[in-house]
Amino acid sequence: MRGFRRCLGPLLALLVAFAPARRGAAAQTTPPAPLLGFDTEGAAAERALEATFDAALDPSEQRAWMKRLTARPHHVGSPYDRENAGFLVSLFGSFGFETRIEEFTVLFPVPKTRVLEMVAPSPFTASLAEPALSEDATSGQKDEQLPVYNAYSIDGDVTAEVVYVNYGVPKDYEELERRGVDVKGKIVLARYGGSWRGIKPKVAFEHGAVGCLIYSDPRDDGYFQGDTYPTGAFRNESGAQRGSVADMPVFPGDPLTPGVGATKDAKRLDRKDAPTLTKIPVLPLSWTDALPFLKALSGPVAPEAWRGALPVTYHVGPGPAKAHLKLAFDWRMEPVRDVLAVLKGSELPDEWILRGNHYDAWVNGAQDPISGLVAELSEAKALGALARAGWKPRRTIVYAAWDGEEPGLIGSTEWVETHAEDLSKKAVAYVNTDSNGRGFLGAAGSHTLERFVDEVARDVVDPETNVSIAERQRAGRLVRGSTESKKEAKEHPGLRLEALGSGSDYSPFLQHLGIASLNLGFGGESAGGSYHSAYDSFDHFSRFIDPEFAYGVTLSKTAGRVVLRLANAGSLPFTFDPLAETVARYAKEVGTLADELREKTDDDNRNIAAKSWELAADPKETFVAPKPKAGVPFLNFAPLQNAVAALKKSAARYDKAEKERRPPRTTGARKALDEALYTTERALTRKEGLPLRPWYVHQLYAPGLYTGYGVKTLPGIREAIEERRFDEAQRQIAAAAEAIEACAARIDAATAALTSAPAG
């Protein structure tokens, strides 16, 4: 890559001459800017710069980095995790970034004892092991591998009858209740899926269970989906899914330091008081280890939707299958080392464009997380090359490689908590990636950035089809998926950002500080089942996921453009029409939710009164009719509706101004405008946070308290309605409305900053 810099250096210098920083030279009538935040010349220069950037991206480098980073298991606290930190910091340094490692000390339990036996009706001992495969070079590194376990399960030694609880989410327990099955004092056997795994032990405990087993059913994750490893990419009979079961919808990060950075001297909770540790022991299983229990269960046949792909009749129990589960952990305090790499902004150094991907894994972690990390490394290297050739970002670029994501977004969360004050002031946006695959762009994030991401996606070429990744994604939406999503794709040609729940390092930025965030990746053609197993290896990835690293490079182009444009733009490319439209949709949804819940409640109560449930029940089977519920009152949605109307108006005003006006001329005025723009996202937070979980302050997006990964939009209102806390729902309507009004006011401030300052 040395040759690249030599050849393109002079060209770059030329391009930089036309870069946004220079375009304020003369007020003149120009056609509408073809790139958000850039004028015509600026856009041309930016695109030329991006072409140079693209040319520096090298798939064979990504391959080599992946091979290096996944050569040994590299979980938190492991020798190779430390080695990787060193490797990364020197790599970023070699690219020309200012680097540093920030270290935190966090609770990270590893198993001492793992015993699962069936003690009735016949003996069986679970192997709890993923065997080495000759086709997978790293699968036999037993000395360094973490065994199959769920982090932040408590210690425990329980023996009890087993109950199969499907995904183990609240509605599954309602089904059990209908069948007269109680999990009190039992060990629940749940299958992975349907929620984030940490929800399962939480809900099981709330229903009185004393232990929780979570297995990978081949229906969701195994041979039902496709050929299994090593023949194909899917989870085999011994594959099990490690993972954290801390109660992250309450707060992520180190369980002992909620809300503050886990620095050496931080005040820590006593472990017994740590609220996010599970209340019962939890263990993940392969289906081979789960099958004997499922075979031995009797009791009611499981509802149809509960049945997996194992060749048995799924019964719910309880028993006669009886399990003995014994777990003991070494409750270690381990270092978590975040790698930070900075390219300082030339004009607006206190506006930070943040870009991150974690580097810790459960085992060798080729796809999760190294596939995303190597894309980030390519970007950093290419940015470094641009910088060496003379380009200067107007704003500061911060590249991060997070440690400790797997146990609970720890590295990012502790860093965000530590630097909360600075970040609140300076962070423009956070761009996250994680596991990457092959196929279609997946883009989720703040709707203030929706149009911007759409624009980026139109400029990146899909390596398989040579159309833009935006066009390819739309083609996928047009011919696949539900009728509804097809209709949406037909009527709305633009890219849509999904809302962010949780599951990767964007969560603290977006949901704890209100920093506009994005999560980007590719998928849809690289399905497999290596997730959190010893088989998420270089061999697996390079055979099945993205063998040519073509989508690794495409991800670099995509995330790299996002970073470059955010760093270079004359004014920040935030727009608000998509936000207003999206919030209006959410507002309509929560209204409909209340209406439908009211109708359903009335129907249910009528059916209960008419004994329709009892009449419809088979008297040969146990059936417990549901109990009547209080009716759903009509809520006053007017504050929300008025706030949405205000947001729409503010968005339209800014949109008009942005189209008509060029950005302000002076750095001071530009800074004022930028600040008004990026703090629109801050305005969507409330310092009180959400009910039951003050750590989460964003009023539009949060992971569901009972879904985990899955987003709840307008979460305060939505969850209060879902959980039938109607007084709270009314209060949350007011709270969300207040935040939306505040956001509208920030947008108005941006409009004022744009229109009052002399144009550039």
Added chain:
Amino acid sequence: MRGFRRCLGPLLALLVAFAPARRGAAAQTTPPAPLLGFDTEGAAAERALEATFDAALDPSEQRAWMKRLTARPHHVGSPYDRENAGFLVSLFGSFGFETRIEEFTVLFPVPKTRVLEMVAPSPFTASLAEPALSEDATSGQKDEQLPVYNAYSIDGDVTAEVVYVNYGVPKDYEELERRGVDVKGKIVLARYGGSWRGIKPKVAFEHGAVGCLIYSDPRDDGYFQGDTYPTGAFRNESGAQRGSVADMPVFPGDPLTPGVGATKDAKRLDRKDAPTLTKIPVLPLSWTDALPFLKALSGPVAPEAWRGALPVTYHVGPGPAKAHLKLAFDWRMEPVRDVLAVLKGSELPDEWILRGNHYDAWVNGAQDPISGLVAELSEAKALGALARAGWKPRRTIVYAAWDGEEPGLIGSTEWVETHAEDLSKKAVAYVNTDSNGRGFLGAAGSHTLERFVDEVARDVVDPETNVSIAERQRAGRLVRGSTESKKEAKEHPGLRLEALGSGSDYSPFLQHLGIASLNLGFGGESAGGSYHSAYDSFDHFSRFIDPEFAYGVTLSKTAGRVVLRLANAGSLPFTFDPLAETVARYAKEVGTLADELREKTDDDNRNIAAKSWELAADPKETFVAPKPKAGVPFLNFAPLQNAVAALKKSAARYDKAEKERRPPRTTGARKALDEALYTTERALTRKEGLPLRPWYVHQLYAPGLYTGYGVKTLPGIREAIEERRFDEAQRQIAAAAEAIEACAARIDAATAALTSAPAG
């Protein structure tokens, strides 16, 4: 039961004095008749009579009859089928009916050779056997059992690669085409379900396949559903489903005598010209026999909806699994003996109330068909007792036990074809039952009888809940099933009749002659998998299906009331509002179907032009984009809409007249009214029949040409639209409109007969 007659004889005589035949005595103002077709006193007498009828129904008799009738295999042509015919005719005779056997001679092939082997990639020979079980007393009667086979498969000896085709219906072949998989020259492996089995070889042949295997996947019929036999009721690993694969949606009955009775001297087709025999050899399998083929298939992974519950990754092939299928049949001509039993009508002997259930089985046939037959026998016995006690039906009652239903509704079809002229004139209605189970009333049939059946269902008590079977059914609809069906149950408290497709002996009555028909039975709590297997035995039925024969008796009460009321009513209880409402719904549906097909075609063509399919395809997998299709023209639905409007008006006029007027006084006038009423169903037929299948003449109901069991309502229009024959759709709109107008005219004739004659 002797005691019963002695005690109730005098009471009965009293009741009969108030029976409908007597109620014309004096013109007077009465409150609205509480039973359709009866005045107040008539209704009271009828209900009293029904109480007596109910009291004569004895579950232990049904049990004994079932045990007797299922003691040995009794398929067409078997010694025990002949014995059962004799037993039944003597039983009906002993009840006091005039009896006769009508015999037909029909083509009935039985296997001589059945070989299925896998010849690549590894050898396997299918067992094609259902082993004897010690828990099932009749399962070991190997000498008399028909082996596992599909009747009316042709002979064949083919060796070819295998392709898995899911259910083997037309849309499955579209999916294969998208994946570049062609079945030309291949043997298809289809799973049971998704259509009537005979559709599978027909569609396979149309796509060039040379052989067809049909297996029972445990997803649809086996351990996925529940515990397998003998532990539970569901199909076990060796259970296979026999059954006919003749092309019955073209015509049912003897394949050699379409449209005419298969009497001794009937003109017969040469077997090689018989259009309903399959064109390729067909064999049913257990999943144990199918699994080696599924395991050995490679090629694309089957679409998710295609995947069953076997512990394999479902691939579609073709190959490398290669099958050798060799079938040879003994093409016998066998007797089919219908048992007929008549109670002659006292006043209107030329109005026939027909009631039937078949008695032939594939093997021992406890549920199918003996569970329905023993209910029918109980009715006949109870009616005979009433008759002996002095009751006389005003109209003639004909009880039938059909032979040869299993191979293709042969006994009923040949009888209907033989007596078509008489039946066209005299048949009021046909009431069918077949397999019966436990749970909820299932009622399907002519909508001219919907309100009548609703009334009957309100008067029959459910044995498990002690509410009426109508109320219980509604409770089930209110709390189970789809949102749509719940909504429908909430808004429409009355019972709905499902439309009749095919699958039992009502088909020739309704669809070949236009005789108003019903099919009644209970189910929903007696799921199992004995259908058409050697395990459909007395042991299976009495353990799992209806152990107390409580629903056998309830079926007798239901069907018996239908017969009794039809036979006794002052005027026939046909009403037309439900018909008009239903036809209006169908008319709306076919309009929507055309609109949706137009929109879908336009969308598809747009996506094809934009290459969205290609862009969305994974280049690592074969993908063949669909071809553009001609757009869907706007059709003139006005004739249909006008006909529906006319039907609604006529229905409302009759409804008003029926409420205001008492039936005519004289037998002649009553006969004229009755005839106008029951020939409303004849008016819904057209002698030209449906496109491609003139045997089917009903314009509202037919089995789908490509669904088999599944009904197509307004079939001429609907199938023409579905199959994109739009000119024909336009002609069929006119044809259906004409029939509906003719029906409206018959209703007007009934109104005239009711209003012009002196009231009774």
